Amino acid sequence: MTSTREGRVAGPARRDEAGQGRSDRPESAESLDLAGELLDGLAEAMLTVDGDGLVGTANAATRRLLPEVGPGTDLATCAVPALATATAAGHPQFEGEHRGRRLRGVRRALPAGRWVWYVRDVTEEWAGSQALLAERRRTAFLADAGRRLGLALHRDQALRAAATLPVPYLADLALVVHLPPVPAEQRPHWVRYAEGQPGPVAGESDWSLTAALPGLAEALDGGCPAPGPWSVAAQQDLDPVFAADLDREATLLVSPMPGAGRTVGALVLLRHPGRTGFDPRDVELAREFAARAGAALTMAELYDEQAHLARVLQNSLLPPELPRVAGMEVAGGYRAAGDSLRIGGDFYDLLPSEGGVLFALGDVCGKGVGAAVLTGRVRQSLQTLRLVEQQPLKLLRLLDRALLDMPDAARRSQFTTLLLGSLSQDPEGGLRVRVAGGGHPAPLVVDPDGTVTRVPVGGMPVGALPEARFTEVDLRLPPGAVLFTHTDGVTEARGGPHGAEMFGERRLHQALASGAGLPPSALVERVLRMVDEWSAGQRHDDVAMLAVTPRKPD
The missing domain is CATH 3.60.40.10 (PPM-type phosphatase domain)
Structure with missing residues (x-):
């Protein structure tokens, strides 16, 4: 018996006249032992608290989840912040982190001004719910991005949408580099957008950009370079593609934008040092978004070409x-x-x-x-x-x-x-x-x-x-x-x-x-x-x- 309880009574066992074993302790002590064993069998921690806020009884699960709490502990000042705050404020429940685990507690009233806290470990449950919420957010992001990309009928509209949609959900800054159909005759076109900007900034660059930006050449060839740290200060030939006040250190992810039979561009995402890097799910989501943006850009280019041909046809066929x-x-x-x-x-x-x-x-x-x-x-x-x-x-x-x-x-x-x-x-x-x-x-x-x-x-x-x-x-x-x-x-x-x-x-x-x-x-x-x-x-x-x-x- 391991529970700590008030009023435990112990005594030797003795035999009755028939020689059968029986306890010479009072039946109330045996009941306490049985109750203690039942409490120790609970998966959740249980704390009884008196009117002064001091812990009376704590089961075995309490010692596993809350080793800082035991009989006589004042919960209002205990070393479990979420529990202490809830106790001091009189809140009937709490949820918070403790020793790397997620704990959730509920308070119930007992007779004679006493009450009891039930505390359980919800780490796995909470992680599962957070993963579900994150997946829902990813799905909602892709659905909204797909809808807005589908409305981009012209090349410039598709480029602006591809640059603005990832910010701030996927990155703090997004850069789209458009690969012209005939690279030998045209320079790459780019569109950049960062959180806090009034709108996207666009321009043209020479081909030195592909060498200055790590992974860009690989992505324009259809490859998928892994994300990694990047120092802007160590690169040359990036003006005016990146703003002068850009953080010198960042995490960089470059993804190809596939089109119809060719790569139409690359999506460059940057996260500032204060933000965590790209985990595998972030990389997967960025690649999927880049693929959808590439498809939208391809369709926009086709629409522009058809519209140009139609205008030529129109000019020749309109009544004179x-x-x-x-x-x-x-x-x-x-x-x-x-x-x-x-x-x-x-x-x-x-x-x-x-x-x-x-x-x-x-x-x-x-x-x-x-x-x-x-x-x-x-x-x-x-x-x-x-x-x-x-x-x-x-x-x-x-x-x-x-x-x-x-x-x-x-x-x-x-x-x-x-x-x-x-x-x-x-x-x-x-x-x-x-x-x-x-x-x-x-x-x-x-x-x-x-x-x-x-x-x-x-x-x-x-x-x-x-x-x-x-x-x-x-x-x-x-x-x-x-x-x-x-x-x-x-x-x-x-x-x-x-x-x-x-x-x-x-x-x-x-x-x-x-x-x-x-x-x-x-x-x-x-x-x-x-x-x-x-x-x-x-x-x-x-x-x-x-x-x-x-x-x-x-």
Whole structure:
């Protein structure tokens, strides 16, 4: 029996008359022995305390966990800080470190103003909970980093995100070194961010940086150098990559940023001397973040390249600025549907011809970049074919044959509807108009009195069928009248009170009639504005229109 208890009684054993062994101690002493054995069997320490704060009973676990505490110890001044503080303040529980172990105690009241402390070792439990919390923090960091990196569409955005996100969670300072696609032609680009900076700092450096920064050359080659101490003072050629007030001593971790088939850069993390170095879990997390940052940077570079190509394509495919033509006023209007690039499948063009001009307004099947490519083919073909043929119907047939003969015509299954017409001055001050139709909405004539007349031009889509038939009509446009042509994106624009009703022919005629007498530019702008208001800016199809009227004599 090892417990220390108040009032222990000991006595020799004796035999009864029958010769059986029995204790000659009182039954209360035997009960105390049994209670002591039970208390010593507890895994947690137990201390009874009297009204003066002095320890009375302490079991065996107490001597293991709290050797400084025993019978008669004043807990308010004992050598266990957390227990002493809780006792002095009257707190019902405590938790703290003692002799390298994590202890947690709870106080319970006993009769006669006494109370008892139950203290247990929670080191492993606490370590497990801390490991779980740390893992949750790592997971949350990677989730947030992945989301923010995914929003970086451009190279500079991705570099700034890669430099700012690790601070301060992973490091006190982060440096991202971007490896250019053609190292022989470009210098490395870097972005640095440190805790307390108002924002990231960027610049370019020569290739001496890779030799001055330990592990950088290895990381740019795809290697993973181990973390280690680093002295800034011992390095050269680091200005202005690192700030002048940077701590001279630091812990350095360099990780490669893998991309598509190549290493796109390296992530450099620094921790100041007051912070612990990188443990294996920190290194693993940094490598994972660097990999995600490399993927985001790769996608941003691809996006930038595609955006550049799209801008070049856009500049070549946007409807042209219409030239000034003698004897007539011409205006065009264009909107691309639901695309960040202002290109689509609707187009118009004005081409010089003998004695006047040719005009074209069409709608290629499809939307976006794919339709814009075919639009470019149609416009280029018209530019070439009009040198050998300027009669609208014959020119339309040549264009149809050219589109059908394209090598990928069968694969793309694309075609275009088209109005192709010629405009020339009339001796009486009007315009002679000849229009060939290829399955396109009919042109409209708006008279000065507001009458809107549909010009019946039918025909079949161009480039769709080998035996397609096309039609042609002639008309005279008197002074003050306007020839208005449009794509079906105008009449099929959906909107209105419920957002699903089409703009329709009736509203288009009303818009044109109410704008009678306006010059072509004002009439086109009026219709575009009304369609935009109808669809509330949510266009689902491209819109193009072309208007022409005889020019009034000066």
